[in-house]
Amino acid sequence: MIKNLLCPRCGHPLREELNTLFCVSCLATWYKINGIPYFGDEHDKYRNQDISKFLCVAESDGWDKALYEFVYKKSKFSKIPKEDQRISDWKYLLPAHRDRFTLVIGCGHSTVPIMLADISKKVFAVDSSWKNIMFLNIRKDQQKVKNIFPIYLQRGLSLPFARKSFDLISLNSNHWDKKRSASFYNYVLYLHSLLKPDGVLQLNLNNRLAASHILNPSDKYSSYDIFTYQKIFRMVGFANIRYYAPLPYHNESPLFVVPLENTQSLIYFFRNLFPLFDMVSPEVKRSYALEYSIAKIGIRLMLFFRLAKLFKIFVPGFIIFARK
Amino acid sequence: MLPELTKYMLTNWNRFFPVTRKPNNIDFLGIPGSVDGGTTTFLAFGDQMKTPLFVIKVHRHEDVYERVTNEVKVLNYLATCDDDISNTVPRLIISKKISGVWVLVQSILKGKPMDVIINKKGTPKLKYSEKNFRLITTWLEKLSLTSRSVDDSLCNRHSQYFKETIDNFTFLFGLSAKELYLRDFIIERISSIIEEGLCIQHGDFCRQNLLVFSPLIRTRFSVIDWTDCKRFGLPLHDLFFFFTTYFFQVRRGTLKKITESFESTFFEDNSYSKLVKYYIAKHCEALSVERSNLSARFGLFLIERAIAEYQRLLKCSNNDVLPRFTINLALSERTDFKEALKKQLWIRYFRAYADKRELFEKGL
Numbered sequence: 212m213i214k215n216l217l218c219p220r221c222g223h224p225l226r227e228e229l230n231t232l233f234c235v236s237c238l239a240t241w242y243k244i245n246g247i248p249y250f251g252d253e254h255d256k257y258r259n260q261d262i263s264k265f266l267c268v269a270e271s272d273g274w275d276k277a278l279y280e281f282v283y284k285k286s287k288f289s290k291i292p293k294e295d296q297r298i299s300d301w302k303y304l305l306p307a308h309r310d311r312f313t314l315v316i317g318c319g320h321s322t323v324p325i326m327l328a329d330i331s332k333k334v335f336a337v338d339s340s341w342k343n344i345m346f347l348n349i350r351k352d353q354q355k356v357k358n359i360f361p362i363y364l365q366r367g368l369s370l371p372f373a374r375k376s377f378d379l380i381s382l383n384s385n386h387w388d389k390k391r392s393a394s395f396y397n398y399v400l401y402l403h404s405l406l407k408p409d410g411v412l413q414l415n416l417n418n419r420l421a422a423s424h425i426l427n428p429s430d431k432y433s434s435y436d437i438f439t440y441q442k443i444f445r446m447v448g449f450a451n452i453r454y455y456a457p458l459p460y461h462n463e464s465p466l467f468v469v470p471l472e473n474t475q476s477l478i479y480f481f482r483n484l485f486p487l488f489d490m491v492s493p494e495v496k497r498s499y500a501l502e503y504s505i506a507k508i509g510i511r512l513m514l515f516f517r518l519a520k521l522f523k524i525f526v527p528g529f530i531i532f533a534r535k
Numbered sequence: 536m537l538p539e540l541t542k543y544m545l546t547n548w549n550r551f552f553p554v555t556r557k558p559n560n561i562d563f564l565g566i567p568g569s570v571d572g573g574t575t576t577f578l579a580f581g582d583q584m585k586t587p588l589f590v591i592k593v594h595r596h597e598d599v600y601e602r603v604t605n606e607v608k609v610l611n612y613l614a615t616c617d618d619d620i621s622n623t624v625p626r627l628i629i630s631k632k633i634s635g636v637w638v639l640v641q642s643i644l645k646g647k648p649m650d651v652i653i654n655k656k657g658t659p660k661l662k663y664s665e666k667n668f669r670l671i672t673t674w675l676e677k678l679s680l681t682s683r684s685v686d687d688s689l690c691n692r693h694s695q696y697f698k699e700t701i702d703n704f705t706f707l708f709g710l711s712a713k714e715l716y717l718r719d720f721i722i723e724r725i726s727s728i729i730e731e732g733l734c735i736q737h738g739d740f741c742r743q744n745l746l747v748f749s750p751l752i753r754t755r756f757s758v759i760d761w762t763d764c765k766r767f768g769l770p771l772h773d774l775f776f777f778f779t780t781y782f783f784q785v786r787r788g789t790l791k792k793i794t795e796s797f798e799s800t801f802f803e804d805n806s807y808s809k810l811v812k813y814y815i816a817k818h819c820e821a822l823s824v825e826r827s828n829l830s831a832r833f834g835l836f837l838i839e840r841a842i843a844e845y846q847r848l849l850k851c852s853n854n855d856v857l858p859r860f861t862i863n864l865a866l867s868e869r870t871d872f873k874e875a876l877k878k879q880l881w882i883r884y885f886r887a888y889a890d891k892r893e894l895f896e897k898g899l
Contacts, residue, residue: 468564479585
């Protein structure tokens with residue numbers, strides 16, 4: 212794997228010696244912990260006790276038990292789990308190409324890298340959370356997935372890869388580093404440079420004009436509306452861009468993934484599928500009661516005034532595919 | 536994978552859709568479904584067409600050959616039945632492995648999922664429910680009678696299958712004395728239940744999979760999602776499943792309410808329960824099924840569901856986090872991971888049934 216990695220400080224090749232990675236240019240030294248490249252400062256971040264407990268359970272009793280206990284604990288405080296394999300069902304929208312090199316930025320609980328492993332030759336998974344990276348390392352070993360390479364990357368450092376390395380880059384939630392990147396535009400431009408010709412950038416992004424975002428301005432992620440995203444992707448040089456709305460939320464397992472360019476499919480969705488939200492369990496329904504009520508009123512108005520096209524402006528977020 | 540399927544469909548368009556204009560491009564609307572179901576669905580929209588052209592069911596796992604073959608066999612069989620059946624089920628267009636993924640392309644059926652209206656007491660409104668019950672029992676009667684088989688060797692094989700299922704069930708769930716008594720009662724009746732015939736079983740006959748289309752003259756009805764179907768199942772299972780799940784998802788309140796909805800459907804002496812039992816009895820009569828076997832049939836149905844639920848969740852937990860609903864149920868019993876899969880919905884129903892069987896039998 213190391214031959215694919217560059218120094219995240221200066222972008223020059225790394226040389227591996229025992230468990231150490233040396234940069235031949237800036238002489239920076241990075242370590243490998245449990246076989247995982249650790250691009251970060253030497254501190255005790257990874258020795259945090261909570262993390263250790265979670266990872267110990269994963270290692271000794273299995274990733275599934277650790278995840279169950281984690282979700283179980285969260286459920287006690289009504290924080291419902293956010294990801295399962297439905298979150299990566301967008302992979303079926305991509306062309307079959309088993310030789311692809313994939314980069315996943317932001318691993319969550321490993322679902323996306325694991326699910327993308329069977330449509331890729333190699334999956335490089337980068338995260339700034341040591342817990343997520345270690346968990347992925349344990350989970351992929353236990354699930355016998357051999358083509359995933361987890362990498363810890365501290366916020367503020369560049370991705371340790373050469374230009375034109377990937378066929379697919381998946382950016383989950385808003386993981387771009389605002390401290391370093393001057394803007395989202397720069398970040399997308401940077402990711403564009405990492406893609407091979409014809410490579411695809413897949414992003415899960417917030418919508419600045421979503422009802423949930425407007426009602427909760429303290430939302431920690433900055434975001435844009437669909438028009439700004441369109442403008443940015445075109446300026447960066449992506450040729451083919453497709454927009455989908457994952458519903459009810461963009462950063463959780465969706466119940467629907469609606470193509471936003473096809474007006475007739477939107478109308479069909481409003482008339483025939485949107486009412487299905489009423490059929491979910493009361494627990495699920497309660498979790499998005501406010502957003503649902505607002506959406507219901509909005510949809511009635513849009514259908515009445517034949518303004519289905521406007522739906523894309525107010526969706527909670529987007530799944531975007533941008534082809535180089 | 537869908538781009539390859541699109542290419543294949545467009546190249547062979549006239550073969551699959553001889554009377555539909557070939558679109559220039561196809562867009563896909565995704566409906567991921569439940570995580571433990573193992574499939575995800577896409578609706579295909581051509582250009583600016585108002586309704587989907589076809590539906591694509593994608594199996595998330597690779598080891599689903601048997602599941603796919605079952606569905607293909609059953610859909611092909613149903614396509615040869617009378618219009619009353621063949622027009623109410625999806626037509627299979629393609630079943631194929633594309634880039635390592637099992638895909639079933641099926642025709643689109645009109646309608647919206649069957650709705651339920653709840654009254655102030657928390658049970659479904661009778662008038663509305665009766666209309667639904669009449670609709671589905673008529674259809675199930677036709678399906679059962681059309682696909683019924685009483686072949687001896689088939690019966691022997693199924694008798695063995697059910698006995699093994701019950702053994703597995705006993706081993707997995709650890710039964711109380713009352714539950715063991717119910718189990719033995721069921722075992723005694725298995726042969727006579729199977730001798731009454733086997734028929735096609737949908738396997739997920741809940742109202743979400745029943746599409747109702749009401750033009751001016753007559754309400755039409757169709758049945759989708761045959762993923763869990765069986766060519767030879769027990770005649771009343773789909774009806775039991777329909778009644779058990781009819782309003783449990785829309786019942787407001789805590790998870791305890793879900794068991795309450797089961798109890799008010801089968802054990803309580805209320806007008807909704809009477810309506811349900813009336814239709815069960817009527818269905819038995821129409822299929823010439825012994826009413827004395829009903830109690831054992833219902834127990835067997837709950838056992839089969841509990842085992843199926845356990846196996847489905849076990850498979851799900853091998854690949855992914857357990858569904859939210861499963862965790863919530865486990866949470867309500869404060870169980871650890873090892874026990875979570877054994878504290879789910881259908882085993883709860885079985886235990887409740889063992890406890891209150893005489894109330895179920897009342898009125899049947």
